[in-house]
């Protein structure tokens with residue numbers, strides 16, 4: 058079994074989506090074959106370009122981190138991907154390494170509902186904090202994390218990934234969850 062079903066998004070979220078979407082389920086990727094791996098790599102490259110994760114980055118995340126996928130049960134198209142690792146210094150904390158929704162589904166609430174499902178799942182695993190970094194110019198993602206979920210900006214690291222990559226360092230304490238959508 059490559060994908061372990063964790064939860065499904067509420068019906069009212071699915072009903073409002075463009076297109077003929079029957080259901081959307083959140084899966085934990087437990088294993089893969091070459092087609093599934095290729096689809097995950099392509100999903101990231103289409104969104105992040107050269108900064109997307111290749112097979113050499115993704116496989117260790119599947120094997121040793123947690124990779125969540127959002128998709129319809131009967132379809133192969135990936136609608137969302139969330140990649141998480143454990144924080145070495147703070148063992149109650151996980152780090153959201155990559156987070157994205159397929160571009161043709163942006164702005165319909167999936168970024169919010171998928172992340173909420175992922176947070177609830179890692180919470181069930183015993184984590185109580187989530188960290189991430191986000192580009193200071195990524196207004197959409199910042200709004201989602203900060204205003205809709207409750208992440209705090211802890212710091213701004215200039216040139217975090219090299220020149221011109223200024224990143225906000227964000228943290229979410231699960232005791233301060235502040236979901237702003239139904």
Ligand SMILES: CC(C)(COP(=O)(O)OP(=O)(O)OC[C@H]1O[C@@H](n2cnc3c(N)ncnc32)[C@H](O)[C@@H]1OP(=O)(O)O)[C@@H](O)C(=O)NCCC(=O)NCCS
Pocket residue numbers: 104155156157158159162163164165166167168169170190191192195196197198200201205238
């Ligand atoms: C960031 C991302 C995951 C948001 O997904 P989404 O499905 O479009 O988000 P939602 O529709 O759930 O939006 C949630 C809230 O965030 C805000 N938001 C999302 N994208 C926005 C944008 N481009 N501009 C302004 N606000 C935006 C909306 O205000 C929305 O709140 P609302 O209900 O008040 O309108 C998606 O744009 C994406 O995959 N981007 C490319 C990858 C990326 O940048 N990932 C983050 C890396 S750290």
